[in-house]
Amino acid sequence: xxxxxxxxxxxxxxxGESSSLNCSYTVSGLRGLFWYRQxxxxxxxxxxxxxxxxxxxxxERLKATLxxxxxxxxxxxxxxxxxxxxxxxxxxxxxxxxxxxxxxTRLKVLA
Amino acid sequence: DAGVIQxxxxxxxxxxxxxxxxxKPISGHNSLFWYRQxxxxxxxxxxxxxxxxPIDDSGMPEDRFSAKMPNASFSTLxxxxxxxxxxxxxxxxxxxxxxxxxxxxxxxxxxx
Numbered sequence: 001x002x003x004x005x006x007x008x009x010x011x012x013x014x015x016g017e018s019s020s021l022n023c024s025y026t027v028s029g030l031r032g033l034f035w036y037r038q039x040x041x042x043x044x045x046x047x048x049x050x051x052x053x054x055x056x057x058x059x060e061r062l063k064a065t066l067x068x069x070x071x072x073x074x075x076x077x078x079x080x081x082x083x084x085x086x087x088x089x090x091x092x093x094x095x096x097x098x099x100x101x102x103x104x105t106r107l108k109v110l111a
Numbered sequence: 112d113a114g115v116i117q118x119x120x121x122x123x124x125x126x127x128x129x130x131x132x133x134x135k136p137i138s139g140h141n142s143l144f145w146y147r148q149x150x151x152x153x154x155x156x157x158x159x160x161x162x163x164x165p166i167d168d169s170g171m172p173e174d175r176f177s178a179k180m181p182n183a184s185f186s187t188l189x190x191x192x193x194x195x196x197x198x199x200x201x202x203x204x205x206x207x208x209x210x211x212x213x214x215x216x217x218x219x220x221x222x223x
Binding site: 031032036041042044045046087089091099102103104 | 115142144153154156159161166167204206209210211213214215216217219
């Protein structure tokens with residue numbers, strides 16, 4: 001069964017304290033892996049798409065990496081405005097387009 | 112680009128009433144997805160349209176839920192009759208020439 005698991009569920013960091021969020025996946029065939037940021041009361045905001053193992057994408061303090069079994073979202077020197085829920089999703093190649101979301105990591109960055 | 116537009120943003124209704132949620136996709140995007148988000152279950156795909164045709168509705172919880180896409184600029188998700196357990200945030204997302212989905216701001220539905 002296709003599955004996406006994110007860890008940790010919640011993470012509290014001090015401002016400037018770098019860390020990583022994990023997204024592990026089990027799918028029959030990976031078409032792409034996506035990271036989104038979701039602020040309270042808003043829709044998920046697209047961050048990155050990764051397609052193949054070894055691929056990396058960067059945006060400001062965020063860097064996403066992909067292996068054959070998992071993806072990491074590295075946050076370098078976070079700021080309070082980075083506080084949000086970060087969602088990981090995969091698109092599988094089985095049949096029609098099928099997107100499976102993880103339950104997210106709630107990140108709180110303290111000033 | 113205005114992004115995905117959803118209306119209403121908030122809906123409060125009583126059990127048994129009909130609820131209609133609306134979505135306007137990003138211009139040029141030919142795939143549209145309806146999701147439901149709850150604390151317990153996260154984001155769940157309800158139905159997916161491609162070129163206005165429903166492709167996969169296996170996530171629609173029961174016959175009380177129906178979705179239509181009469182043209183490339185508009186889609187509706189209808190719940191009739193509504194029940195308290197339908198309370199959630201409903202998102203519409205669209206996709207164009209890539210695999211990336213773009214989400215609307217959501218409709219927060221409360222069924223009393």
